[in-house]
Amino acid sequence: MKLDFHPAGRHFLQIPGPSPVPDRILRAMSYPTIDHRGPEFAELGLKVLTGIKQVFKTTQPVIIYPASGTGAWEAALCNTLSAGDKVLMFETGHFATLWKKMAESLGIEPEFLGLPGIEGWRYGVDADKIEARLRRDTAHSIKAVCVVHNETSTGVTSDIASVRKAIDAAGHPALLLVDTISGLASADYRHDEWGVDVTVSGSQKGLMLPPGISFNAVSAKAVAASQNARLPRSFWAWDEIIEMNKTGYWPYTPNTNLLYGLSEALDMILGEGLDNVFARHNRLAQACRTAVNAWGLPIQCADPSVYSPVLTGVMTPDGVDADQVRKVIYERFDMSLGTGLGKMKGRMFRIGHLGDCNDLTLMATLAGCEMGLQMAGVKLSGSGVAAAMDFIGSQHVPFQR
Ligand SMILES: *Cc1c(COP(=O)(O)O)cnc(C)c1O
Numbered sequence: 217m218k219l220d221f222h223p224a225g226r227h228f229l230q231i232p233g234p235s236p237v238p239d240r241i242l243r244a245m246s247y248p249t250i251d252h253r254g255p256e257f258a259e260l261g262l263k264v265l266t267g268i269k270q271v272f273k274t275t276q277p278v279i280i281y282p283a284s285g286t287g288a289w290e291a292a293l294c295n296t297l298s299a300g301d302k303v304l305m306f307e308t309g310h311f312a313t314l315w316k317k318m319a320e321s322l323g324i325e326p327e328f329l330g331l332p333g334i335e336g337w338r339y340g341v342d343a344d345k346i347e348a349r350l351r352r353d354t355a356h357s358i359k360a361v362c363v364v365h366n367e368t369s370t371g372v373t374s375d376i377a378s379v380r381k382a383i384d385a386a387g388h389p390a391l392l393l394v395d396t397i398s399g400l401a402s403a404d405y406r407h408d409e410w411g412v413d414v415t416v417s418g419s420q421k422g423l424m425l426p427p428g429i430s431f432n433a434v435s436a437k438a439v440a441a442s443q444n445a446r447l448p449r450s451f452w453a454w455d456e457i458i459e460m461n462k463t464g465y466w467p468y469t470p471n472t473n474l475l476y477g478l479s480e481a482l483d484m485i486l487g488e489g490l491d492n493v494f495a496r497h498n499r500l501a502q503a504c505r506t507a508v509n510a511w512g513l514p515i516q517c518a519d520p521s522v523y524s525p526v527l528t529g530v531m532t533p534d535g536v537d538a539d540q541v542r543k544v545i546y547e548r549f550d551m552s553l554g555t556g557l558g559k560m561k562g563r564m565f566r567i568g569h570l571g572d573c574n575d576l577t578l579m580a581t582l583a584g585c586e587m588g589l590q591m592a593g594v595k596l597s598g599s600g601v602a603a604a605m606d607f608i609g610s611q612h613v614p615f616q617r
Pocket residue numbers: 233284285286287311364366367368395396397398418427
C-alpha cells in the first residue's frame with residue numbers, strides 16, 4: 217500500500233493508541249520550529265511543564281522526554297534503582313510483562329505476582345497480594361512496587377490508591393512506580409493524592425498527540441532515591457533536566473513541535489475540564505460494553521469494578537480468529553482495531569474509545585464492528601449498535617455548545 221493512499225472519508229483509528237490527533241493539535245504542531253535556547257521557547261516550556269502537572273494532579277516536577285513511552289519506563293527504573301535490586305511487579309497483561317522484561321534486561325530482579333495463564337489477564341492488580349508479599353519482606357529488600365494503571369492489552373484499570381494503602385499497611389518503604397501511559401487524561405489519576413513516586417506516561421493515548429514524547433512525574437522520595445540509585449544513566453538522568461526545566465529549557469534539544477501540540481492538548485483537556493473528560497470516557501466505555509454484551513461476546517476484563525474507560529477488549533468465540541475479523545473490518549470499512557497481544561493473540565480484539573472520541577465516533581465504530589463481525593461469520597445474539605444507541609440516548613450530558 218502506498219503511504220499517500222487516502223480513501224474517501226476519514227480513517228477510523230480505533231486502536232487504544234496512537235489515538236486520532238485532532239486538527240487543532242496538528243495545526244499547532246505546524247508552527248515554525250524555534251530556537252530552543254531563545255526567549256520565546258522558555259514561555260512554551262514553562263507553559264507545558266506547568267500545565268501537565270494539572271493533568272497528573274501533582275505539584276511536583278514532571279519530566280518530559282523526547283521518547284516513546286518505553287523510554288519513560290526505562291527512565292523510571294534507571295533513576296531510582298541499582299543492579300540487583302528486587303522489585304515487585306504485577307502481571308496484568310502484555311505491557312506489565314514488557315516492563316518486567318525491561319527490568320530484567322537492566323539487571324533488576326523483578327518478582328512477578330498475579331494469576332497464572334490467561335485468567336490473570338482478566339483482572340486488575342490485587343493489592344492484598346502485594347501487602348502480603350511486602351509483609352514477608354521484613355529485611356526490606358524489595359525496593360519498588362511497579363504496576364500498570366491502565367493495562368492497554370486487556371482493558372483493565374487497576375486501583376492505584378489500593379496499592380498505596382497496601383504498601384503503607386505493610387509499613388514497607390518500597391517506592392511505588394506506576395505506568396499510566398494509556399490512562400492519563402482518560403481515566404482519573406492522582407499522582408500526589410495516591411502517593412505515587414514515579415508516574416510514567418506517554419503522548420499518543422489520552423493526550424491525543426502523535427507518538428514521540430513521554431513523561432515521568434516524580435515525588436520528593438523518588439528524587440531522593442535517585443541520589444543513591446546506581447543503574448547507569450545519562451540521557452534519562454532527572455537531576456539536570458529538573459534543574460534546567462525551572463527556567464523552561466532542556467539540557468538537549470526537546471521536541472519543539474510536539475510541545476506546541478502538548479500546549480494545545482492542555483488547552484483542550486483543561487478547557488473541557490478533567491472531570492468532564494473522565495465522564496465522557498466513562499460514558500463511551502459503558503456504551504461500548506452495552507454493545508458487546510448485546511452481541512453476546514465476552515469482555516476480556518472479568519471484574520466490572522476495573523473496566524477500562526479507555527478501551528474494551530472483546531473476546532471472539534472459539535474457532536474465530538480475532539485478527540481475521542479485524543482484517544475484514546480494516547479492508548471493508550477502513551477502520552483499525554487493536555490486535556490481541558501476547559497470550560491473547562488471535563483470541564480478542566480491542567476497541568479504543570479514548571482521546572478525541574465522541575458519541576457518534578463510537579456509534580460509527582460499533583457499526584463497523586457489528587457489520588464486520590457478521591461478515592466474518594460470527595453469530596451475534598443481538599444488535600450492539602441498537603443497544604448502545606438506547607444507552608447513549610438515555611444519558612444526560614450537561615456540557616455541550
Ligand atoms: C502504549 C503503552 C506502552 C508503550 O509505549 P510506547 O510509546 O509504545 O513506547 C507501555 N505501557 C502501556 C500501558 C501502554 O499503553
